[in-house]
Amino acid sequence: MLNSLQRQILGAINSAAGLSRTELAQFCRMSKAAISSPVREMLEAGYLFEADSINGPGQGRPSVKLMIRPQGAYFIGVSLLQEPAQMALINLKGEIIARACFALNRDPTLLAENIAHALPELLDGQAEAAERLMGMGVTLSGFIDETQSICVQSALLGWRNVALATLITQATGLEVFIENDAKALAVSEKRFGQARDLETFTLVSHGAGIGSAHFIAGKLHRGLHGGAGEIAHCTMELNGTPCRCGKRGCLDTIASVNAIMEMAREENLTVASLPELERLAANGQAAAIRILHRAGSALGLGIAHLIQIIDPSLILIAWQEETIDGLLGTVVQQSIETNVLPGFAGLTPVRTFAINQDTWVRAAASIAAHRFLDGPESINDGAKSAR
Ligand SMILES: [Zn+2]
Incomplete structure (x- = not known):
């Protein structure tokens, strides 16, 4: 097992995608001499390797970067x-x-x-x-x-x-x-993905259900009972549709893929998947457009609340692969902008990415x-x- 300094070293090198010893010492607020022994141990134990970084002409000899050894x-x-x-x-x-x-x-x-x-x-x-x-x-x-x-x-x-x-x-x-x-x-996004260098960000995942999670000051915020981020069961409509959690009008009953498909059935639309509903909407089918607007507005409203509560550096929305470019996503984006406090509008970057089979x-x-x-x-x- 690693000690806390070794963990700090690995974490810093991972976030920066490689650091020289001088940069690492600055990051750890220690002298180069003080980090030399733990770095040597980690090189010997196979967690790190040294790579030459190529300097431009006139920039002196190449400096050695410490990198994470994948194996x-x-x-x-x-x-x-x-x-x-x-x-x-x-x-x-x-x-x-x-x-x-x-x-x-x-x-x-x-x-x-x-x-x-x-x-x-x-x-x-x-x-x-x-x-x-x-x-x-x-x-x-x-x-x-x-x-x-x-x-x-x-x-x-x-x-x-x-x-x-x-x-x-x-x-x-x-x-x-x-x-x-x-x-x-x-x-996963903090450790290996697009949030590696962020201390505070919020992730929202959209699929059969809806999930969210927050990193605050570099740590996963789980809450007292592990329940932080349960955006799916925040009430969006007082006295709305009964939810499987026992409440009514939860975001899950309006904006999850399951809820969207249920609304499509109630409108007698013969669609088997969200992408098919998106295609109907793209062809101008009024009920399909209405359903996606309702779902997207509610999800955007929920995300706007998250922005005001957490004020994260980034909102990352994980969509199922085939739904990332549809009307739903467009309405979510508009709804976020409409519902955040005017002073916040446009300040929080919203990035989307697709969930694939490895995610x-x-x-x-x-x-x-x-x-x-x-x-x-x-x-x-x-x-x-x-x-
Ligand atoms: Zn619920």
């Missing part, structure tokens, strides 16, 4: 968001090295056994990875406790208070952390990578300080 550590990700469940092996740069899948059994003990049985296939021919395997992350739709080990509730899997991490550790011998899907995706499983693995690189401090400790 320095490996992590496994398991996504329980689809059937069959997906599994992947990633390296220290977040690159997927191998994939496997297994049956998504809703009995937690059998599920843990299925994961253990799928491991040999995943690690086949990966001797170095097996040796440098640092842990497993598991992502699912639901509430996860503050220790990232117990699924407090998952409507999709029909679970309440399932000690999933312990069951999987018993079956595999690996250190395991579980996480809610949107939070895992935010961690969730990489997000799962990034939970283990984040714990390895940042330690238990990687998550906010609001729960501890409040007790």
Whole structure:
């Protein structure tokens, strides 16, 4: 296991995509001499390597940059968001090295056994990875406790208070952390993606359900019970449509893909998917346009609230691949601009990206990578300080 200075060094080099010793010492607010011994240890242990950076003419001899060695550590990700469940092996740069899948059994003990049985296939021919395997992350739709080990509730899997991490550790011998899907995706973007250099950002994911997660001052904000970011069940319409959570008028009942498809059925539109509805809207079909406007307006309103509450450096919206350029996204953007305080309008960049088949499983693995690189401090400790 890394100590906190080594973690700080790896984190800084990862965020900056490579640092010289002088830059690293400045970042750590230490002398070059003080960082020389931990850097040497990490070079010897295979977490870092030295690369010559090429200077332009007249800029002196090339300086040596410290870089993350991708083969320095490996992590496994398991996504329980689809059937069959997906599994992947990633390296220290977040690159997927191998994939496997297994049956998504809703009995937690059998599920843990299925994961253990799928491991040999995943690690086949990966001797170095097996040796440098640092842990497993598991992502699912639901509430996860503050220790990232117990699924407090998952409507999709029909679970309440399932000690999933312990069951999987018993079956595999690996250190395991579980996480809610949107939070895992935010961690993945912070660790390996487009938010690497941001301290404060908010991610919103749109799919069958809607999720959000926040990084605040460089840490994933989980809240006292792990429930921070549950935008899907914020009330958007007082006395609106009953929601599966027991409330009424939640954002989930208006803007999730499931809700949009339900509204299309009520309008007698024969569409099997959101892209088909988008195509109808593009052809001028009035009911399709109305549904997408309603959904997009509500989602944009929810995101505008997030902007005013958090004031993040960036809003990242993760769309399903085939819906990223549709009317829905355009209305969301307009609705954000309309609903934020005029003084905030246009100040918060909103970036969109498409979820592909590797997204969730990489997000799962990034939970283990984040714990390895940042330690238990990687998550906010609001729960501890409040007790
Ligand atoms: Zn709800």
